[in-house]
Amino acid sequence: MQRTRFGDMACSIARTMEVAGEPWSPLIIRDVWSGIHRFDELRSDLGISRKILTERLKWLVGQGILEQRAYSERPPRHEYVLTRKGLEFCDVLLAINAWGDRWTAGDAGPPNLLRHRACGRHTSAELRCVECGQPLHAGDVDIEPQTQQPAATR
Amino acid sequence: MQRTRFGDMACSIARTMEVAGEPWSPLIIRDVWSGIHRFDELRSDLGISRKILTERLKWLVGQGILEQRAYSERPPRHEYVLTRKGLEFCDVLLAINAWGDRWTAGDAGPPNLLRHRACGRHTSAELRCVECGQPLHAGDVDIEPQTQQPAATR
DNA sequence: GTCCTCAGTCCCTTGAGGAGACTTACCGTA
DNA sequence: TACGGTAAGTCTCCTCAAGGGACTGAGGAC
Numbered sequence: 001m002q003r004t005r006f007g008d009m010a011c012s013i014a015r016t017m018e019v020a021g022e023p024w025s026p027l028i029i030r031d032v033w034s035g036i037h038r039f040d041e042l043r044s045d046l047g048i049s050r051k052i053l054t055e056r057l058k059w060l061v062g063q064g065i066l067e068q069r070a071y072s073e074r075p076p077r078h079e080y081v082l083t084r085k086g087l088e089f090c091d092v093l094l095a096i097n098a099w100g101d102r103w104t105a106g107d108a109g110p111p112n113l114l115r116h117r118a119c120g121r122h123t124s125a126e127l128r129c130v131e132c133g134q135p136l137h138a139g140d141v142d143i144e145p146q147t148q149q150p151a152a153t154r
Numbered sequence: 155m156q157r158t159r160f161g162d163m164a165c166s167i168a169r170t171m172e173v174a175g176e177p178w179s180p181l182i183i184r185d186v187w188s189g190i191h192r193f194d195e196l197r198s199d200l201g202i203s204r205k206i207l208t209e210r211l212k213w214l215v216g217q218g219i220l221e222q223r224a225y226s227e228r229p230p231r232h233e234y235v236l237t238r239k240g241l242e243f244c245d246v247l248l249a250i251n252a253w254g255d256r257w258t259a260g261d262a263g264p265p266n267l268l269r270h271r272a273c274g275r276h277t278s279a280e281l282r283c284v285e286c287g288q289p290l291h292a293g294d295v296d297i298e299p300q301t302q303q304p305a306a307t308r
Numbered sequence: 309g310t311c312c313t314c315a316g317t318c319c320c321t322t323g324a325g326g327a328g329a330c331t332t333a334c335c336g337t338a
Numbered sequence: 339t340a341c342g343g344t345a346a347g348t349c350t351c352c353t354c355a356a357g358g359g360a361c362t363g364a365g366g367a368c
Contacts, residue, residue: 001355002177003325004201010265012254013184013247019258021177023156030167034297039315047158049357054316075365077314085257090292091281093167095249100166103239104173111164114295119286123295127245130280132273138244141268141277143188155324157356193346203326208347229334231345 001059010145019063020089024048024056026096029082032066033090037079065089094125155209164299173217174243178202178210180250183236186220187244191233219243248279 007018020026024046031042043053057080060066065086068078082090094114101110101124116123129136161172174180178200185196197207211234214220219240222232236244248268255264255278270277283290 003354004177006177006181007258009181011181011184012251012258012264012266014181015258016250016254017177017180021175021180023158023160023171023175023177026171026175027160027163027165027168030165033292040313043315049359050316051318051358052356075314077365087291087293088256089253091290092246092249092253094281094290094292094295095246096170097166099243099246100170102242104161104166104169109300110166111300112166113298113300115298116283116285116288116290117294117296118288119283121283121285122298123283123285123290125281125290126284127248127279128282129270129273129275129277131270131275131277134270134272136245136248136270136277136279137241138187138248139241140271141248142271144267144269144276146263146265146267157323194344197346204328204347205349206325226345229345231334 001055016092020060020065022056022059024052025060025065026093028053028056028060029065029086029089030093032080032082033087033093037071037081039080042080060086091125095127098124098126155213170246174214174219176210176213178206179214179219180247182207182210182214183219183240183243184247186234186236187241187247191235193234196234214240245279249281252278252280 001022005018006014006021009015020029027046028042031045036042036045039053039057042048042057043050046053048056057066061068061080064083066080067083069081070076070078097112097114105111113122114124115121127136128134155176159172160168160175163169174183181200182196185199190196190199193207193211196202196211197204200207202210211220215222215234218237220234221237223235224230224232251266251268259265267276268278269275281290282288
């Protein structure tokens with residue numbers, strides 16, 4: 001894992017990168033979200049080394065993104081499931097997926113489609129302003145530092 | 155940078171991680187978005203090593219996320235600005251920021267506020283279904299692999 | 309007792325990250 | 339002409355993380 005820590009920056013993006021921004025973490029979270037819960041299933045799907053997977057799962061459990069849940073008493077076995085915090089991180093993955101569909105798909109189109117259960121259609125996520133409901137893009141906002149923040153690096 | 159490549163996975167999340175998921179990249183893009191355009195400004199704000207910053211900027215220019223623009227002819231000097239592709243990646247940063255505000259802020263509250271120019275209020279991004287406009291959360295969708303995709307790892 | 313499953317742990321090698329000195333190109337000043 | 343400053347890298351060296359795959363431990367089936 002990265003030697004430089006981002007958690008002390010006065011920035012929610014940096015702090016999020018600290019929690020779950022290490023390159024394998026979003027992919028592990030994605031896999032759990034899509035129904036892959038066990039160690040060797042994750043290892044096989046991701047093509048990751050056992051040592052790194054062990055470390056990342058331990059980290060994500062420690063961060064409250066995943067939790068271990070027993071699925072067998074005898075012999076004792078466990079799997080990994082998303083916490084509420086982790087499921088909300090998957091909302092971020094929806095936004096990442098939307099960008100990736102637009103910019104990395106090429107001629108073959110998006111590799112996966114998302115179906116919204118409520119309306120039944122294939123969909124993607126768009127960002128809206130929580131206040132007025134209009135589409136929200138990075139070009140539409142100004143960033144205002146909060147006063148009274150300990151300004152480590154920011 | 156990570157030795158394992160994610161670009162061949164049939165997944166837009168993995169491909170996005172390949173393009174801009176390396177830990178420093180989102181922070182570099184954030185800094186450029188917030189108005190920091192020059193090499194030593196970026197270096198100083200991020201506390202990153204010169205060697206790594208050079209490499210990452212070159213990578214992001216190659217990926218079409220940033221471009222170099224001359225700001226002085228004599229002496230020749232350039233700065234880094236967002237392309238359209240890069241500005242849309244900042245939409246992803248809005249979603250990351252919303253998650254970070256919720257889960258990493260602690261008692262001090264979010265370190266930065268976003269002001270939506272159109273409605274003038276402090277805001278954050280919420281995800282909505284592009285088809286029906288309802289709030290969209292990861293728990294509301296099913297992932298459907300596209301047929302005819304080259305299924306590398308997926 | 310042997311072999312299997314599952315979830316790690318360990319060892320070794322490779323390669324990336326980080327600090328900071330150094331380089332290059334250009335310019336201003338004396 | 340010489341010197342020092344600015345800006346954006348490049349280079350060297352050391353530290354430490356990543357990755358492959360063998361190995362371990364616990365429990366169970368036969």
